[in-house]
Amino acid sequence: MFDKILRISLLYDFYGQLLTEKQQEIIQLYYSHDLSLGEISEQLGVSRQAVYDTIKRTEKILFEYEEKLGLVQKFAATNERVEKIVKIVEEIEKNKHLIKSKPDYVIEEMAKIKKIANEILEK
Amino acid sequence: MFDKILRISLLYDFYGQLLTEKQQEIIQLYYSHDLSLGEISEQLGVSRQAVYDTIKRTEKILFEYEEKLGLVQKFAATNERVEKIVKIVEEIEKNKHLIKSKPDYVIEEMAKIKKIANEILEK
Numbered sequence: 615m616f617d618k619i620l621r622i623s624l625l626y627d628f629y630g631q632l633l634t635e636k637q638q639e640i641i642q643l644y645y646s647h648d649l650s651l652g653e654i655s656e657q658l659g660v661s662r663q664a665v666y667d668t669i670k671r672t673e674k675i676l677f678e679y680e681e682k683l684g685l686v687q688k689f690a691a692t693n694e695r696v697e698k699i700v701k702i703v704e705e706i707e708k709n710k711h712l713i714k715s716k717p718d719y720v721i722e723e724m725a726k727i728k729k730i731a732n733e734i735l736e737k
Numbered sequence: 738m739f740d741k742i743l744r745i746s747l748l749y750d751f752y753g754q755l756l757t758e759k760q761q762e763i764i765q766l767y768y769s770h771d772l773s774l775g776e777i778s779e780q781l782g783v784s785r786q787a788v789y790d791t792i793k794r795t796e797k798i799l800f801e802y803e804e805k806l807g808l809v810q811k812f813a814a815t816n817e818r819v820e821k822i823v824k825i826v827e828e829i830e831k832n833k834h835l836i837k838s839k840p841d842y843v844i845e846e847m848a849k850i851k852k853i854a855n856e857i858l859e860k
Contacts, residue, residue, distance in 0.1 A: 735820070
């Protein structure tokens with residue numbers, strides 16, 4: 615369930631603005647404000663079933679946007695690569711004593727960073 | 738004009754899959770294959786005016802997607818930051834002789850890379 619909430623939240627961050635106001639409202643109440651179907655139904659004065667249907671339909675729309683555009687996936691791939699760069703940098707910081715004795719170590723790590731960066735830039 | 742072509746191409750790369758097949762076809766013929774309105778009109782058997790209207794309408798749709806989602810802008814900002822990281826790395830590679838004598842120089846540059854990386858990760 616946690617995974618699904620996270621996934622819908624991410625999709626919503628990217629594509630939420632393409633939804634209608636009503637869809638946005640219901641998705642936010644359900645996923646961000648953590649209200650139950652009954653609570654949303656009461657708050658908006660619509661049936662519980664209507665709330666449920668809107669959530670299901672809206673989730674489907676969000677998944678379809680990602681299927682077509684794949685931008686959440688693209689961002690996630692970029693972020694993973696940037697995390698790798700951070701790890702290399704932190705490793706160098708930890709191995710400060712090596713910098714002086716093994717300058718080639720730094721040069722090798724720089725090549726790694728450049729390779730990852732160029733993957734992000736699709737070069 | 739070049740700027741506009743580039744901009745539409747980028748928008749098309751991101752949001753093209755949200756267009757209808759006909760819109761995609763005409764935008765590709767006009768912007769990627771560099772055909773004139775007359776040539777597209779002839780090839781598709783529709784009036785020159787219809788081709789023109791479709792291009793204008795489709796451009797507007799692409800701009801509206803970007804206005805709502807801002808993902809081209811977000812990607813461009815990330816890429817600019819990654820380019821900055823590459824520049825720092827290349828500077829270190831160029832100053833290889835400094836690594837041994839000034840290890841602190843490397844550590845300072847690592848901090849810069851980490852800062853930029855964390856901006857990308859929005860940390």
